[in-house]
Amino acid sequence: MHASRWPWLTLIACAAASGPAGAQGQPPSDAGAAPSDTGFLQPAAPPAGGEAAEGTGSGEWTVPPMRVYGSLAYDGRAGHNAGEATATSHLLTANIGGNTYLYQPWVALVAGSVGLTSSWATGSGAGQSFVVFGDTLANDKGVRQEQFLTGTGRVDLFPRSRFPFEMHFERQDSRTDAGLNSSINFQRSNYGFSQRYRPENGSYNLVGLYDHRDQTGLGFRAKQDSFSTDLNTNWKANYLTLGASYNRAHSEGLVDDSRFTTLVGNHTYTPSSALSVNTTANLTRTQELGVAHTDLQVLQLSSVSLYHKLDSPLTLTGTFRGLMLREHELDTVADSIGGTLGANYDVNSNLRLTGTVGLNINRTGSGDSNLLSGSAGAIYQGDMIEFSGFQYNWFTSGNLGISATNGVTENDREQAAIVQVGHNISRPWRISPQSVFSLTAGQTLSGARVNSTREQLIRGPLESINTLLNTVSGTFQNTGDGRTAYARASLSDSSEIGGGNAHFQLLNFQLSGNFEFGYGRSLTGDLTYQRTNQRPSDLRNDPLLAADPVVQTRSSGAAGEITFRQNQVMGIPRLRFLSRVRLAQDVLKQPGQLLSIPDRETRLWENRLDWNIGRLETALELRLSRIDGRRIDSLWFRVQRNFGG
Secondary structure, three states: HHHHHHHHHHHHHHHHOOOOOOOOOOOOOOOOOOOOOOOOOOOOOOOOOOOOOOOOOOOOEOOOOOOEEEEEEEEEEEEEOOOOOEEEEEEEEEEEEEEEOOOOOOOOEEEEEEEEEEEEEEEEEHHHHOOOOOOEEEOOOEEEEEEEEEEEEEEEEEEOOOOEEEEEEEEEEEHHHHOOOOOOOOEEEEEEEEEEEOOOOOOOEEEEEEEEEEEEEOOEEEEEEEEEEEEEEOOOOEEEEEEEEEEEEEEEOOOOOEEEEEEEEHHHHHHHOOOOEEEEEEEEEEEEOOOOOEEEEEEEEEEEEEOOOOOEEEEEEEEEEEEEEEEEEEEEEEEEEEEEEEEEEEOOOOOEEEEEEEEEEEEEEEEEEEEEEEEEEEEEEOEEEEOOOOEEEEEEEEEEEEEEEEOOOHHHHHHHOOOOOOEEEEEEEEEEEEEEEEEEEEOOOOOOOOEHHHHHHOOOOOOOOEEEEEEEEEEEEEOOOOOOEEEEEEEEEEEEEOOOOOOEEOOOOOOOOEOOOOOOOEEEEEEEEEEEEOOOOOOOOOOOOOOOOOOOEEEEEEEEEEEEEEHHHHOOOOOEEEEEEEEEEEEEEEEOOOOOOOEEEEEEEEEEEEEEEOOOEEEEEEEEEEEEEEEEEEEEEEEEEEOOO
């Protein structure tokens, strides 16, 4: 930062500290109580005796108490990208901030901070893009140097009133964010404001917000502006919310400009505990003004109703949905309207009857179609049977559905019948007062027969599809003082009986726990492993696909994280250690397909030491990771001295 800017900052600070004098007034009736021991511009208290001395009065002011804080920090980073580049960087950062209020707390709250950072960095290797050191060029010694400002500011006007106003500003740099492990340096700027209003009777709330974001880096600059407003109100059995927003995002130097506008309304009507109706209307417009122009407008209306009296066996449901879609650039038109009515009736604690009917009407540029559908079913859940510590359950269900489609290009009549029967058995064992192990096994046999006039014309009569699903699982749980453990393994096997001989297997294993080893030491972790094996149906009754070979697919994935924490390492107070190992790996095995390169951090080993001595903070972090198939190692060190507060 140029030295010529410091007098300006000093002048602004002096002006803010002195400020214009004004007469003290009483807070508004809705401002709320305010503390009397702090203030930015506050009248001087009269001397003892209750009367102001001659020559003093509202024109004299005391210097307000102001909370001032700051820090001075050094960051050192060293990174190595295997086979490409090695880089080191150094940062010196000075921060100062404060907060107070103007006149009285109910008038305005003020807070802000500013930071000056000086950085210098070096890099070597064939791929110096691994670490980007800003836009400045290297000097004669091959060292890149840069200075930049960061800071925040916030003003709240009438914060305790019914009409608070807030204004904020923030500028950050990715290099000063210790938690952001990014190899690209970029700067972020954000400013905006918000205004809220609530009437004295509290009948509604209104809020408006504006926000501007600007992100710049090496070779790019992206901007985003957003405005939104919301209103919510309620009366009697009604609750209404209305919202509107506008967003625009564009990048300099690129033909990239997108705009998104939305209007949303939601209404809830609950005249009694038995009836509730929720309706939502949504209008959106999406515009892309880049290389490919698009202008899409969508209007949606949906409503869901529920009727159920207390202790009544009958439950009624209803839905309605309407859609209008217009795409002006491609001249696309699509309209849809539909609704359903449903009923559930509990005959007793075991038997439930269900029924639904629906109608859907579609209008598009290529043709129109109407769909009428209905279904009826029954579900029976048997009573649980207990014997010798085992718990046995069984159920059966059946459903019959009919649908008819009429259109210019398609006419179809379809009937579908589905029957299921299943049972399961489980047995828990108490290993210790804190440990339980349980086994569960189950079977479900389902049969489906579908008759479609359209499918008969293409493939001929369809056969019934019968599927047998077998499941088995084991679960272990342990809870005690300072420890919890959970482990579960499950296997699902689904086979098609006859027909296409489709087969699907899923193996899943989960392990998690939290263990404490004395004072300040703990180990937490979780691990998930999943493996699938899938063989699709032969589809021999389809003349178009009968000649295609059946491809069997296998996939596996593992994800886990283990974290060890210890306080007071080697008995040193406030010296903390953290070690974290994370794994995320997916493998796909399919004949004739190449394995895809990972696009994320698949492995990580992070070790960190933190030590606080009064206002002195130090941190040391070593990261060994693999990202995008490449090994990336980094070492980071920080020492920071805090002031004030």
